[in-house]
Amino acid sequence: MKKLVKTLSQYMPRYYIWTIGCQMNKAESQQIADYLEMFGYQSTQTLQYADLIVLNTCVVRQAAEDKVLGTLGYLKGIKRNSPSLAIVVTGCFVDSNIERLKSNFPYVDLFFKPGDYSQLLSWAEKHGVLLPDAKPAPPLATRTSVTAFIPIIQGCNNFCSYCIVPYRRGREKSRPITEIVCEVDRLVARGTKEVTLLGQNVNSYGHDLSQRTDLSELLAQLSGIGELVRIRFLTSHPKDVDLKFIKTIASLDKVCKHFSLPLQSGDNDILKLMGRGYTIEQYLQLIHTIRSYIPGVSLSTDVIVGFPGERDEQFDHTLSILEEVKFDTVHVAAFSPRPGTIAAREYQDNIPPRVKKERLNKVEALQARIAGEISSRFIGKTVEVLVEGKKGGKWYGRTRGDKLTFFHSETNCFGKLVSVAITKVSPWALQGEMTGVK
Ligand code: SF4
Numbered sequence: 102m103k104k105l106v107k108t109l110s111q112y113m114p115r116y117y118i119w120t121i122g123c124q125m126n127k128a129e130s131q132q133i134a135d136y137l138e139m140f141g142y143q144s145t146q147t148l149q150y151a152d153l154i155v156l157n158t159c160v161v162r163q164a165a166e167d168k169v170l171g172t173l174g175y176l177k178g179i180k181r182n183s184p185s186l187a188i189v190v191t192g193c194f195v196d197s198n199i200e201r202l203k204s205n206f207p208y209v210d211l212f213f214k215p216g217d218y219s220q221l222l223s224w225a226e227k228h229g230v231l232l233p234d235a236k237p238a239p240p241l242a243t244r245t246s247v248t249a250f251i252p253i254i255q256g257c258n259n260f261c262s263y264c265i266v267p268y269r270r271g272r273e274k275s276r277p278i279t280e281i282v283c284e285v286d287r288l289v290a291r292g293t294k295e296v297t298l299l300g301q302n303v304n305s306y307g308h309d310l311s312q313r314t315d316l317s318e319l320l321a322q323l324s325g326i327g328e329l330v331r332i333r334f335l336t337s338h339p340k341d342v343d344l345k346f347i348k349t350i351a352s353l354d355k356v357c358k359h360f361s362l363p364l365q366s367g368d369n370d371i372l373k374l375m376g377r378g379y380t381i382e383q384y385l386q387l388i389h390t391i392r393s394y395i396p397g398v399s400l401s402t403d404v405i406v407g408f409p410g411e412r413d414e415q416f417d418h419t420l421s422i423l424e425e426v427k428f429d430t431v432h433v434a435a436f437s438p439r440p441g442t443i444a445a446r447e448y449q450d451n452i453p454p455r456v457k458k459e460r461l462n463k464v465e466a467l468q469a470r471i472a473g474e475i476s477s478r479f480i481g482k483t484v485e486v487l488v489e490g491k492k493g494g495k496w497y498g499r500t501r502g503d504k505l506t507f508f509h510s511e512t513n514c515f516g517k518l519v520s521v522a523i524t525k526v527s528p529w530a531l532q533g534e535m536t537g538v539k
Contacts, residue, residue, distance in 0.1 A: 114141065115145040115152050118155070118157060122158070123159070124335070126192055152185070156190045157192045159194070161193065161264070173209070177206075184243070189210060189221065189268035190212050191213050195214050214250075216255050247487060247488070247489050251298055259302060271347040274309060281298075294487055297332075297333040298316070298334040300335075301409075303316060307421070320356055321349070323355075323356070327369065331357055333357045336361045336379075339364075340360050347355070347391055358502065359400070359503050366419055371415055375408065400426065401430035401432070405433075406419070406460035413428040416463075431468040433461055433465060436450070476526035478524055478527060485500060486498040487516075495509055507532045514535070519537065522536050
């Protein structure tokens with residue numbers, strides 16, 4: 102079939118993007134897709150039909166790196182049978198030693214560092230077909246979706262002892278405010294209703310720009326875009342959230358009252374070893390301040406279990422904090438040493454995998470109970486849902502507090518803001534009846 106299509110003069114090469122990792126990777130895959138389409142590539146959802154396969158990778162944990170290596174091995178076999186297949190690899194798997202990567206994976210056509218689109222553009226210029234009216238330009242999304250992720254700052258200056266991100270994505274680099282506002286304006290004109298501003302450390306936005314600005318200013322400017330109905334932001338480093346920012350979130354109607362504030366550990370000694378830059382007391386004070394200015398705020402967090410040397414009682418401190426704060430969502434991961442980080446160099450990964458797994462299960466069980474309790478408070482209440490699609494015959498979307506919500510309707514609700522009366526809940530989702538369209 103592929104050969105037959107190739108004989109036609111209008112044949113356009115097809116690309117397939119494989120993405121794992123954080124929302125930043127997902128947003129960047131979208132940008133890569135936009136660039137490739139500018140060079141005449143068409144998307145395919147079937148890997149076997151692709152002329153170009155892009156791997157957008159993550160190595161933040163060993164399990165993610167293992168998946169990347171497994172996929173590269175699989176593609177090596179495919180390329181052996183289809184030598185014309187092009188393979189491009191980006192994301193945090195790509196470190197500074199590209200020559201070493203090339204020699205280890207000679208069947209990969211291009212490695213480029215995350216966000217370094219100039220490499221991709223030069224490669225695509227040679228291999229694709231530049232469309233007549235297309236010019237390589239800053240990444241401005243061209244596709245339409247109800248919700249969109251917008252990277253606003255790349256990299257991180259914090260060097261938490263366990264984290265590989267600063268080594269792979271480099272130091273913080275903010276995009277100019279006018280560029281972001283222009284991109285959101287354009288997306289909204291095409292139907293986007295909600296944007297999520299992304300950064301490894303989103304509250305650092307703007308400090309590195311020649312015209313200094315900050316996230317509060319950006320949120321205020323975006324709030325002025327008429328048809329945009331919701332703005333989200335993630336991830337916030339707890340040490341960088343100040344009172345001015347909390348007041349800004351409280352005052353801007355379009356900004357969803359939801360913070361993603363990674364705790365990582367509930368024990369001060371472990372936090373110090375992690376290099377997080379705050380104590381538990383400071384973290385709890387921050388939560389208290391946020392809740393006093395923004396009642397009903399939704400909170401999510403990240404936790405690492407089995408950090409080197411973490412004793413049972415130190416892990417229990419983490420459980421106590423989760424019980425005390427009662428986060429809406431907790432993302433938990435077991436520590437795995439990442440080569441090149443301080444933790445890998447200086448601390449011994451001495452918590453047995455079985456203990457890590459037990460701790461991980463305990464956090465998940467505790468959070469399932471807490472999330473169930475939080476969800477049950479929605480029974481009988483009406484929530485506002487921005488509808489993102491349909492799954493299993495039901496429409497779904499999220500509340501302002503980021504609760505996944507399902508409902509049934511015969512009418513086309515895609516992209517609409519609807520009211521849903523909640524009748525049924527689980528720890529992870531709400532269900533109900535639609536009672537109106539805004
Ligand atoms: S703040 Fe810490 S955990 Fe987050 S990206 Fe930066 S170094 Fe990694």
